[in-house]
Amino acid sequence: MPKVTIDGHSIEVPEGTTILQAARMIGGEIVPPAMCYYSSLKGSGGYCRTCIVRVAQGSAKDPRPMPKPVASCRTPVMDGMVVENITSPEVLEARKGVVEFLLINHPLDCPVCDQAGECDLQNLSFAHGTEKTRYEFPRRTFEKKDIGNYIKLHMTRCILCYRCVKVADQITDERVHGVMNRGDVAEISTYIEKAVENDFSGNMIDVCPVGALTDRTYRFKSRVWFLNPMDAHRDCKKCSGKAVLWMHGEEIYRVTARKDQNAEVKEFICNECRYDKKDVKQWVVEGPRHIDRTSVISANHYEDLNSLKHAIGEQQKKLQEKITQKTSGI
Ligand code: SF4
Ligand code: FES
Numbered sequence: 001m002p003k004v005t006i007d008g009h010s011i012e013v014p015e016g017t018t019i020l021q022a023a024r025m026i027g028g029e030i031v032p033p034a035m036c037y038y039s040s041l042k043g044s045g046g047y048c049r050t051c052i053v054r055v056a057q058g059s060a061k062d063p064r065p066m067p068k069p070v071a072s073c074r075t076p077v078m079d080g081m082v083v084e085n086i087t088s089p090e091v092l093e094a095r096k097g098v099v100e101f102l103l104i105n106h107p108l109d110c111p112v113c114d115q116a117g118e119c120d121l122q123n124l125s126f127a128h129g130t131e132k133t134r135y136e137f138p139r140r141t142f143e144k145k146d147i148g149n150y151i152k153l154h155m156t157r158c159i160l161c162y163r164c165v166k167v168a169d170q171i172t173d174e175r176v177h178g179v180m181n182r183g184d185v186a187e188i189s190t191y192i193e194k195a196v197e198n199d200f201s202g203n204m205i206d207v208c209p210v211g212a213l214t215d216r217t218y219r220f221k222s223r224v225w226f227l228n229p230m231d232a233h234r235d236c237k238k239c240s241g242k243a244v245l246w247m248h249g250e251e252i253y254r255v256t257a258r259k260d261q262n263a264e265v266k267e268f269i270c271n272e273c274r275y276d277k278k279d280v281k282q283w284v285v286e287g288p289r290h291i292d293r294t295s296v297i298s299a300n301h302y303e304d305l306n307s308l309k310h311a312i313g314e315q316q317k318k319l320q321e322k323i324t325q326k327t328s329g330i
Contacts, residue, residue, distance in 0.1 A: 032053055229291060
C-alpha cells in the first residue's frame with residue numbers, strides 16, 4: 001500500500017486513493033477544503049481549486065517536487081509522496097487567490113441567505129478570504145428563478161461546482177438542468193425553463209456548498225442556528241428514511257439528509273421525506289444530531305440542553321417515586 005506524508009503525518013492508503021481522501025483519513029486541520037468534490041458523487045472534483053496542495057516529493061522512486069500546486073481531490077497518492085497543505089505558505093497564498101476568484105461575483109448576502117451558518121464558502125472566506133475586494137467591474141446579476149415547486153435558484157451565489165448537476169445525473173431519473181454557456185457567462189439553468197421535478201431533486205439543495213439552491217418550503221423561516229437538529233427516521237419505500245429534522249419546539253421547519261464531518265450526505269433522501277413529512281408524529285425521533293463539521297451550529301448548546309432536560313426528567317421521576325412510596329407507607 002502506498003505511504004504518503006501530509007503536513008508531517010504519514011499514512012498507508014489503498015492504491016488509487018487521492019491526496020484529499022488520504023488527508024481525510026488522517027483528519028484534523030490538515031484536511032484541505034473542498035467546494036466541488038463530493039465523495040458520493042462520481043466524477044465530482046477538479047472544478048474549484050480550493051483543495052490545492054504542494055507536492056514536495058512526487059514519490060520514493062522520483063522524489064522531484066511537482067512544479068505547481070495540484071488539486072488534491074484529483075491527484076492519486078504515490079508511494080513515498082510528501083505533501084504540504086497548511087505547512088506551505090505558498091499553498092495558503094494560492095488558496096487566498098482561489099477564494100478571491102470565487103468571491104468575485106458572489107454577493108454579500110450572508111445576512112439574508114438561508115445557507116448562512118452552514119455555508120462552505122462562508123467558512124472558506126472566513127479562513128482564507130481577504131477583507132476587501134480588488135474587483136472593480138460590475139458583478140454578474142441574475143433574476144432569482146423558481147426551478148420547480150420546491151427549489152429557488154439564486155444564480156448570483158452559484159460557484160459552478162457542478163455538484164447539483166452530478167446529483168441530477170446520478171440520483172434522479174432525468175436531468176433537466178446543467179451549466180449553460182462557458183467562461184464568465186456560464187450559469188446553472190434548466191433548459192427552456194423546465195421545472196426540476198423528480199423524487200430526489202431536493203438533494204441538489206443539500207449538496208450545494210453555497211446558498212444558490214434554496215428550499216422554497218424553508219426560505220426565510222429561521223436562521224439555522226436557532227433550530228435544533230434531531231436525527232429521525234421513518235419507514236420509506238423510496239429512500240432510507242433517515243433524515244435530520246430541524247426543529248423549533250415541536251415544529252419541524254425543514255428536513256434534510258444527514259451530513260458527515262465533511263459536510264457530505266452519504267444517504268440521499270426522497271422529496272416525500274423532505275417536503276411532505278413536516279409533522280413530528282410522522283417520524284421516530286432518535287435524539288439530537290451531533291454536528292461535528294465546521295459550522296456555527298456545532299457551537300450551539302442544543303445537545304447539552306437536551307441532556308439537561310433528560311436529567312431533570314429522570315430526577316423528577318425518582319422524586320415522584322419516593323413521594324408515592326412515602327404516601328403509600330402512611
Ligand atoms: S447551484 Fe450550487 S451545487 Fe449547483 S453548481 Fe451552483 S454552487 Fe454548485
Ligand atoms: S475540491 Fe478539488 S478542485 Fe474542487
